[in-house]
């Protein structure tokens with residue numbers, strides 16, 4: 001079985017360093033001339049998959065925008081994930097799950113078990129009930145060749161209230177998360193299954209990001225104001241295993257398939273120029 005790290009590395013090498021978000025905001029549905037209903041959600045999501053799943057490295061559906069339509073929205077999410085994976089994209093489910101370990105085990109079954117209709121290549125998760133509370137996700141991800149992206153330094157301005165807090169060790173919460181993830185990834189090649197989210201909008205971290213031996217998912221490119229230059233500022237020129245992520249900026253290229261492809265290609269070009 002190919003590991004998540006190997007699959008992600010190949011996707012980045014062959015398709016370029018971009019994660020395109022599938023975020024069907026009601027305002028975007030309207031911009032695309034669609035109704036803000038399940039039919040609109042379907043058309044929007046399947047168009048993004050048709051346009052991008054055979055060419056961008058990673059697609060990241062944002063679960064919240066599907067959940068708001070209840071079970072019919074989840075059905076659209078299931079097909080979106082399955083079709084995107086069939087077309088060769090690595091799919092990161094952005095659901096930011098987290099709870100006590102016994103409940104996290106059910107989230108693991110929901111997203112990281114190949115028998116589940118929502119099975120994805122990776123899941124975003126919140127480690128703020130403790131990094132170890134997510135252990136069932138790490139274990140099932142490893143078993144099934146999938147990945148987990150834990151929140152480290154999020155792109156929103158409120159994040160630092162928790163993530164920059166310094167504990168008894170003298171290290172910030174975010175540094176502790178990176179350290180813990182690095183411990184779990186030790187020895188894996190080309191990289192381990194535990195990635196960390198570091199927003200492109202954050203202040204330059206004052207600790208070493210290079211020891212993770214896993215991928216960094218970097219949301220905030222485009223609509224939140226982060227640029228390729230920010231990716232270089234945070235990770236250094238030529239950084240590897242960095243997955244910049246942009247949703248609204250690319251989605252505004254729609255509703256045409258050509259417009260979406262053009263927006264994605266432009267973003268990849270900018271990012272590839274500064275990443276390995």
Ligand SMILES: O=c1ccn([C@@H]2O[C@H](COP(=O)(O)O)[C@@H](O)[C@H]2O)c(=O)[nH]1
Nearest residue numbers: 062154155199219220223224246247248
């Ligand atoms: O720190 C984080 C973690 C996740 N996100 C998610 O990424 C996209 C960003 O969308 P844009 O339209 O490119 O702003 C969205 O799904 C967020 O939930 C994040 O922004 N920051």
